[in-house]
Amino acid sequence: MSRGTLFDKVWDAHTVGVLPSGQTQLFIGLHLIHEVTSPQAFAMLRERELKVLFPDRTIATVDHIIPTNNRDRPLLDSLAEEMMQSLEQNCQENDITFYPVGSGNQGIVHVIAPEQGWTQPGMTIACGDSHTSTHGAFGAIAFGIGTSQVRDVLASQTLALAKLKVRRVEVNGVLNPGVYAKDVILHIIRKLGVKGGVGYAYEFAGTTFEQMSMEERMTVCNMSIEGGARCGYINPDPVTFDYLHGRDAAPKGTDWDAAIAWWKSIASDRDAEYDDVVIFDAVDISPTITWGITPGQGIGVTEQVPTPEEMVEEERAIAAEAYRYMDLQPGNPIQGTKVDVCFIGSCTNGRISDLREAAKFAKDRHVAPGVKAFVVPGSERVKKQAEAEGLDKIFESAGFEWREAGCSMCLAMNPDKLQGRELSASSSNRNFKGRQGSSSGRTLLMSPAMVVAAAVTGQVTDVRELL
Missing domain, CATH: 3.40.1060.10 (Aconitase, Domain 2)
Known part of the structure; x- marks a missing residue:
């Protein structure tokens, strides 16, 4: 029985049945796939002689392993090339819509689906990527899933899930x-x-x-x-509806009116x-930055790295680990911490509005000596729009590298990686140990505007000083 939340309404509308385990067999309205978690899933289907049940409900692109500079084929990384070829072949064999490099529609899966109107309110959405939760911004219920679950959705268009x-x-x-x-x-x-x-x-x-x-x-x-x-x-x-209106995959005509009523x-x-x-x-809420090795280890930019005495007992062990790994001293200000690399992009902050805001702070400034800074649009459409607005020129004049669309350093399954103990100011979503491509590299999460502030000063800086 629905309790009146959107979650309950959407869950109930997509329930196929309740399994003996007590889990719900949930119909998945939209399945997004990419090159990293899908090859094994397709291989499992072939082993069982199964077909993709609803190929028209599956959308594919390449994002994780694709280089953001030299994208000539074959890719220099032989494993990346193999994964690309596997996705291309699997999509062709199963009649799945695929957005390759150069199509004008390639990009990070969580950027391209919303911007093309595939993501809509009331949907259930799944993808073999933890940040599928992005699509919930539209009033959808969106889950990141594992490879075996990718197989399940391809084969049955359903998932077995415990209700939240x-x-x-x-x-x-x-x-x-x-x-x-x-x-x-x-x-x-x-x-x-x-x-x-x-x-x-x-x-x-x-x-x-x-x-x-x-x-x-x-x-x-x-x-x-x-x-x-x-x-x-x-x-x-209405903000949701205005965004979706007229997009490629959004309902049209009388279907639009019916969709609005349902939404x-x-x-x-x-x-x-x-x-x-x-x-x-x-x-x-103030400009916030992570200091440790989990996204929960965050402070306001004007605060000091917390001391063990300020924490509850269960947080102290991981804090001690974070002090050692990040080479930060408890009680010291986070401002003034020197940075080596500054990255703007990812499925968190690689959209056109992120680049516009970052460009405001990059304009008429320059990246500090010794700092490597680069901007990676979230999709080919974002890149095209940014270039039409001259944002690429602003970034390049400021000393940032302007790249092609992809996940880039967020996961670093491509050439964009930290080296050694480099410290990164990043607009991405995870600061785990080794997250950005180096087993000893360090990551500070912050907004794109804060990344620019760090890039032009060479250290962690309160962006409000640049306003």
């Missing part, structure tokens, strides 16, 4: 200048913890999210998984019941 509890995460008020959606989600994860959302779907609500653009909402939902939540979503509203009906009811509610005030 729902926590309403409410933020109200107007964000201060220099504070962005990235700061909001880093603040939430800091307060609730990286395990705080385990077993939950997060419904982001309140006036702060209502005022956000769709791209800002995607940033927030993208990092739901970093707070332990299996998915995060925002109720669809409105699935929004959480005013009297919806939640398993938990937490409330934050936007005015309390």
